Amino acid sequence: MNTPVGQGSKKLDSDNLxxxxxxxxxxxxxxxxxxxxxxxxxxxxxxxLCQQASQKHKQHYNELLNYLNSHQ
Numbered sequence: 192m193n194t195p196v197g198q199g200s201k202k203l204d205s206d207n208l209x210x211x212x213x214x215x216x217x218x219x220x221x222x223x224x225x226x227x228x229x230x231x232x233x234x235x236x237x238x239x240l241c242q243q244a245s246q247k248h249k250q251h252y253n254e255l256l257n258y259l260n261s262h263q
């Protein structure tokens with residue numbers, strides 16, 4: 192039986208770990224894509240938007256990683 196998060200155990204069950212793994216992979220990929228897109232942009236405003244999106248995805252990645260580390 193899987194132990195729910197927040198009910199007496201700090202450990203995450205395998206289903207939640209899989210979701211976190213998928214989301215971490217997604218955020219990492221989006222960070223790389225947005226950085227890559229920014230390198231192709233010649234328009235300053237568009238380049239800045241891509242860089243901001245990359246930073247936001249990196250922030251999400253770090254927040255998810257911190258959450259995961261706090262539950263081990």
